[in-house]
Structure formats: C-alpha cells, structure tokens
Amino acid sequence: MAKGIDVSSYQGNINWEKAKQNIDFAIIRCGYGNNRTTQDDSKFERNTEKCEQQNIPYGVYLYSYATNIEEAQSEVEHTLRLIQNKKLEYPVFLDVESDVQASLPNETLVNIVEYYCTKMEEAGYYVGIYANLDWFVNRLDSPKLDKFDHWLAQWNNKPTYQKPFGMWQYTSKLTIPGIEGFVDGDIAYKDYPTIIKERNLNHLDKPTPLKFKIGDSVQFTGTLYQDSYGNGPGQSRKNFNATITQINNKPGATKPYNLNNGLGWVSENDLTKINNNELTVGDRIQILLPGRASKDGSGKIAWGIGYKRTILSIDPNASFPYQIGKDTGTTGFYKRNALKKL
Secondary structure, X not given: OEEEEXXXXXXXXXXXXXXXXXOOEEEEEEEEOOOOHHHEOOOHHHHHHHHHHOOOOEEEEEEOOOOOHHHHHHHHHHXXXXXXXXXXXXXXXXXXXXXXXXXXXXXXXXXXXXXXXXHHHHOOOOEEEEEEHHHHHHOOOOHHHOOOEEEEEOOOOOOOOOOOOOEEEEEEEEOOOOOOOOEEEEEEOOOHHHHHHHOOOOOOOOOOOOOOOOOOEEEEEEEEEOOOOOXXXXXXXXXXXXXXXXXXXXXXXXXXXXXXXXXXXEOHHHEEEOOOOOOOOOOEEEEOOOEEOOOOOOOXXXXXXXXXXXXXXXXXXXXXXXXXXXXXXXXXXXXHHXXXXX
C-alpha cells in the first residue's frame, strides 16, 4: 500500500522536494477536455519535471468533458500529446465527473469511457477510470468497464464500494509541507510501478528520444549534476559553450547529457545547439569588418580587417558579442558577420 496525492494547477507551484518526504507517488492532471493547448494544465510540465528530478513516481489524469465519441477521440489525442515523452510509473486515468456528462444517458457515458480507455490501452498505456462512489454505482456500473482499473473518490474513513478498485481518494483536505492549502490524498492498493514495468506498458522500456548527440556543440545555462539521474549537489552555471561527450538515455535519466568529459550532467531544456558555423571561445577567426571598443557598440572603431586572431570571450546578449584581441588595432568587440571561422 502506497500513499500519494493528486494535483493540478490549483495547487500552484509545489515544492516537490518538501512534498517528497510525505508521499510515495503523485497523480498529476495533464489537462481537460479536447485537444487544445489552451486546455493543457498550466502546471503539468513543471509538476512532471519536478517529480522526475525528485524521483517521485507519478501518473496522470485528464478531466473529461466528452459527450460523444468524436470528443472522446480528441481527449485521447490530448492525453497522448502531453504524455508522449513522460515516464509514467502509475496509470493514466480518465476523470469522469463533469456536469456536462451528468445529463448523458448511462449507455452513452459508458461507451465514451470505454472508447477512451480502449484507445489508451491500444497506445500501450495502463489506463483507469476516476469517479466518485455515486457515479461508479449508478452511472458507470457496466461490465464493459470492469476490465479497467478503478480509482474511487470517497471521502470517508473507509471505502464502501463493492467492486474491485486499485486506488482510493480518501480526502480532499490533506495538508503536507510543500503545498499551500489542501490537496487530495490517495492510497494505492496495487504496486503499479512493478505491474506496469513487468507488462512493458507506458513505454518505460523505450529509451528517451534525445535532441542532441555526442559531439554537438551547445550553449549551456542551468544546473550541473553529478549523475544523469539528477543526484548530487547541483552547480548553477550561466551562458557558456561546451561539447556533449556522453549520453545516457535510459529510463529515468532526467539529465542525459554529460558536458566536456565529466564537467557534469545536464537537462535537455538547459541546452541550445550551436550551429557548425557558430563560434566558441578559443576559435581562430579572420576579421572581415570593423568592430567597436565596447560590446555595447560605443567607443572607437576597432579595425583589424584581414587579421587572424582568437576569440577571448562571448556575451550572447551584447550588441557586439565577440571579444577579439589583445593587441593594438584589433582589440575590440565584433558582430558575427564581421568574423570568418578558420
């Protein structure tokens, strides 16, 4: 039995490092309704990234508004778009409780839920249904849905639902460090991480698709870690160029890139690729056009046209970002089009 929470943008910016001390897992809202970016949960990316950084197992849920099969298909596409690169060790749940669905005939609602769950299973995910006791008993009590896991919402001392269910939301007023106000509390009766991994679901067995490769020149701004799983003291660095010298794209490797033969492991989001014709500190160049005495463009003109020199520093935010010198005539700051890489 594991204890967890379910969260959405309503909880704001969660301090997951503090919350981790009181939970075993989290279920995170990815969005609601049709496949529109305006209906993505605004905290989904932050919450999933922080959980991965803190090694907190998590699953997701989508709040459903579907009233027909076409809208159910859009909700399938919405969910798949958001979770395609996520490492879900807990299920994908469809949250069924909206007012627009309350007026639907039971058969229509059951068919919508069955369609969503079937399509998510076909996509290779462990899927389940979230609803309160009343809906499970009076709206979703169909043999068509018995094969899918159930997540019961019943704020009570103990659950009274008579059918099997794998998870119980027992309160909406849990308080834990790291979260302001109340949060939903949950108990998982199944060992979902083991079940999902043993059945090769949720694409956990597939390497993470990576944007960069070994040998790429990159600009880095962010935090360096001692290993690719985000462990060890983080060291913040800002705006320097480096080379990717090692990659780990195994499941759970949230910092898959090693820079400069052991400098540290970093996240993909902290890297920007430098094109082959871009320049880095130490590159030999030839000066083609005049520069300036200061990187903001002020001061005397720095000529040096035709000279071959070395780049001493780069400030990507400056009007004249490349520092060249140090000798009379060529010392100064230049734009990219003023320099030819040798």
